[in-house]
Amino acid sequence: MRSRTRRRIAALTSAVSMAAGLLGAAASGAQAAQAEVTGGQISLYGGSTGVETVNADGSGLRSVPNIPNAGYVPNWAPDGSRVVAGWSRLATGRVTGTTSVVTLPWATDMRSSASYEDPVFWLDGRYVVFSTGGQLAYGPSDGSWAPEPLLTDTQEPSTVCDTHPTASPTGTLAFERHHGGCSDSQGIWTYDPSTKALKNIIASGSAPVFSADGTKLAFTRQVDGWNQLFTADADGTGVQQVTTDASDHLSPAWDPAGGRIAYEAHSSHAGWSDDVQTVRLLDLAGGTSAQVTGAGQGAGPSWQPLRENSLTRVYGTGSTGIDAAASRWTFDTVGATHVPGLLAAKSAVLVNKGNATYSAPAIALAAEKQGPVLMTSGSGLDASAAKELKRSLPKGGTVYLNGGTSILGSKVASQVQALGYKALRLDGTDLSALSARVARQISATPSWVFVADGADYHDPIAASTAAGALGYHGTGVVLLTNGKTVPASVRNYLNALNPKTTNLVAVGYNATQAMEHATLDKAWSFWTIGGKTHEDVAANLARFWWSAPTSATVEDTWTWQNAVAGGAATATYGPMLWSTESTLSAPASYYLGQEAASIWIVQTFGGNASYPPANRTAIASAIAANSSWTTTYWAADGDLPAQSAGRSAFAATPAAPAGGSARPAPDPAVVPGEHLPAPDAHSAR
Known part of the structure; x- marks a missing residue:
């Protein structure tokens, strides 16, 4: 922008x-x-x-x-x-x-x-x-x-x-x-x-x-x-x-x-x-x-x-991966007593655990359909994914397969059906076609379209998280270009929309170039989000899209699995920022520091290798008066450690937020995109 x-x-x-x-x-x-x-x-x-x-x-x-x-x-x-x-x-x-x-x-x-x-x-x-x-x-x-x-x-x-x-x-x-x-x-x-x-x-x-x-x-x-x-x-x-x-x-x-x-x-x-x-x-x-x-x-x-702020660390242990940990952090267990702060899953999205860019559109889809993003092998449904499906999603629910049979094989679909779920495959001839197919599943007439280059996962994940912020309303989608080119599948989706009633945001340099040189049926005006690095782009997108948020998520820039799982879990709560592992990246640090008056909780997804002590201390310092006024809560496998009385450690802490949970409650006053300038006058013809 x-x-x-x-x-x-x-x-x-x-x-x-x-x-x-x-x-x-x-x-x-x-x-x-x-x-x-x-x-x-x-x-x-x-x-x-x-x-x-x-x-x-x-x-x-x-x-x-x-x-x-x-x-x-x-x-x-x-x-x-x-x-x-x-x-x-x-x-x-x-x-x-x-x-x-x-x-x-x-x-x-x-x-x-x-x-x-x-x-x-x-x-x-x-x-x-x-x-x-x-x-x-x-x-x-x-x-x-x-x-x-x-x-x-x-x-x-x-x-x-x-x-x-x-x-x-x-x-x-x-x-x-x-x-x-x-x-x-x-x-x-x-x-x-x-x-x-x-x-x-x-x-x-x-x-x-x-x-x-x-x-x-x-x-x-x-x-x-x-x-x-x-x-x-x-x-x-x-x-x-x-x-x-x-x-x-x-x-x-x-x-x-x-x-x-x-x-x-x-x-x-x-x-x-x-x-x-x-x-x-x-x-x-x-x-x-x-x-x-x-x-x-x-x-x-x-x-x-x-007053104490909170840094919540969500990570998996043993056979529990980050996708299951993020799911447990967000969704109730089927048939169990409701846990304050958790949601009842209404669906789930499956992605190939070895394919980063094909997984990016899943964030917006999961946020819209209120379900976790779970990861599996392409050849068959992993036991860990099957276990988390059974824990979180009632039988008869829809499981979206993100990709064709070359991404998630036919055996995955049959195994999902054998567990008692509806398997709905979202297919496409390539990544751009898949993003258009996922977008149509969310809405044929969205209010907001985010476009990013599918050649690298960073901008698409950030864009999909922003689109997911409008979850449960069918108003935000992400489309992926092929570098600086807008493929036919994406053009067709855009050509079916009305530029006068649809807002479009190009995230990153390649996406901006693609949109500026696209041959479309109608002229589009759109916003552009730039930056020298992926960390800059994510921070600039956060500034553009969110107004004084109460929470934010920091993701390890090298581990896309953490970001996809975490983005799906937190998209409706606040912005996502990229950071290097050794310490908090400068764009993320500067953003959190500027927003410190309103941000009182930061969440990270992944283990200590992704967020070593220097990184955590920098996050703590950025959002509070100093690092000693941020308390870290460790959610191994997505669960807060229970005390002898059966209450979470966070709920027993005097500085706990309302509701007694380390999970941030949705903020109904946060309406992404509500106060934005007129888009730049780009011609997409």
């Missing part, structure tokens, strides 16, 4: 329905509320020095030079991996000195072009909410599309001024509301993204901030001319004044571990010539406060939450 800045396709979901529907769905699935959080550094606005950080005991005050435009209080992602700051424009970045800064696009459809104030991460770090011109706006934390108004004109008329948003881990927003040009205070309000309801919960108050667990609010209120600190329950009840001294107390921030509030302290009224500004900590239990910074050092404290 030549331009990485995405915008909405006009025909897709409107801003209002996005805020009302998908955000509500995301709120219902937020996992942060289930996790224990502790406190790390305190970030500050340092004036001309931009973002600063300091330890809670006052030591280690330092500037963070790589985050630009820091004109207002910076705020942390829910896991402490990134901060967001800005003024004329917002940016997110790390405080560790790395350069993975993401500058968010300009907001669209706002009533004014005022500065961007009080940015805060929302819904598990997937979004950023801020105030501009007294109007609340939101957008994805990775900048994949331009921020938009959060509330409707009815909810936020021009006579209203909403500022200082704060986000609960369950998705509720609280903010300060004014009437009459931001001068007439109307207290603190909340917005529930699931119900779209607005509510005035505190009649008088400013600068609200939720505690890390979402049960409490801190805010300020004027008492006898001074701004004092107050606390309340999250619903606005139980209001208590917690400071009384004759000074201004501004910009409260909870200690993520609870019990303390950092705030901006002023010896006299803020802004007066004799004012001395410091940052202090209030101990709520004892009522005492301690100074953190010296006079004039820093303002607007925000406390880093440290």
Whole structure:
């Protein structure tokens, strides 16, 4: 793709329905509320020095030079991996000195072009909410599309001024509301993204901030001319004044571990010539406060939450191959008690375990038909594949044979039928014809077509995984070219489609060349995804297709079996990235680092040879505040190790996501391809 800045396709979901529907769905699935959080550094606005950080005991005050435009209080992602700051424009970045800064696009459809104030991460770090011109706006934390108004004109008329948003881990927003040009205070309000309801919960108050667990609010209120600190329950009840001294107390921030509030302290009224500004900590239990910074050092404290992310390792042992392990990781056992996080298989796809490129289309097919990809010899059904079929798929289910008899012999089909399944062969004279046959099995009229060069497995697997992200809807297919040539079988499939209603993406240089020089009945405009290496192409495809995903999969670039099995298991959850074995490849590392605010789980498929310690440590570092805040879970044969009580190790961990499973729940708010630019104007004639 030549331009990485995405915008909405006009025909897709409107801003209002996005805020009302998908955000509500995301709120219902937020996992942060289930996790224990502790406190790390305190970030500050340092004036001309931009973002600063300091330890809670006052030591280690330092500037963070790589985050630009820091004109207002910076705020942390829910896991402490990134901060967001800005003024004329917002940016997110790390405080560790790395350069993975993401500058968010300009907001669209706002009533004014005022500065961007009080940015805060929302819904598990997937979004950023801020105030501009007294109007609340939101957008994805990775900048994949331009921020938009959060509330409707009815909810936020021009006579209203909403500022200082704060986000609960369950998705509720609280903010300060004014009437009459931001001068007439109307207290603190909340917005529930699931119900779209607005509510005035505190009649008088400013600068609200939720505690890390979402049960409490801190805010300020004027008492006898001074701004004092107050606390309340999250619903606005139980209001208590917690400071009384004759000074201004501004910009409260909870200690993520609870019990303390950092705030901006002023010896006299803020802004007066004799004012001395410091940052202090209030101990709520004892009522005492301690100074953190010296006079004039820093303002607007925000406390880093440290929450564990997850690296889940799925691998086979003994006679259990990676295909069976991935299947066990994803699908229930027929006749057994349902395991939370698993699905009931509705089909299965068989591929030749020695043929990489013929296996690539199976990923999109398996994701669409809700079944595992299993691998076997071409001459007969392997015992391991037969065992996993019987475990995962009820009798009478359809087993798709990916390839002609030269790929999967007639004996394979007869053995599948002998087990009580329907064997449906998807045949083709060559690889391109097979991809077209599989595409027709998914849909004769898909919404999205991904084209990749079948001469090498890397781009086809990445493309098929992206197409599979639209699983269960019959809307995403992958077609394979023969190098820079579009064979007749693929041309025929494309000629039957309407370019005006079908989106096409060329993945990789050869596929782009093939499409640009193809002789088709109709002219096509399409997107192009390029890159110097296969790792680059996969990372660029992830940026193009996904908006602030919550999970990702890293695959060993040398072992296609891991990628096919893992891609089929995870295609509907998040992007797939290629990595070298010795350590995490630079494109994958950079992508994960940029998406760290939203990604809280990474999955890998394959054994230690594919992901040695250096690789795993690099993944852990990329998605969390540092590697110590990512916990690795080992799923041998696709099963999490059971404890004596019969629960998984992950479910017993305090930092476990909602649902108590290391398997990521599908995120209904993630709609691949929803906010994309107009395709490049290529003529395929």
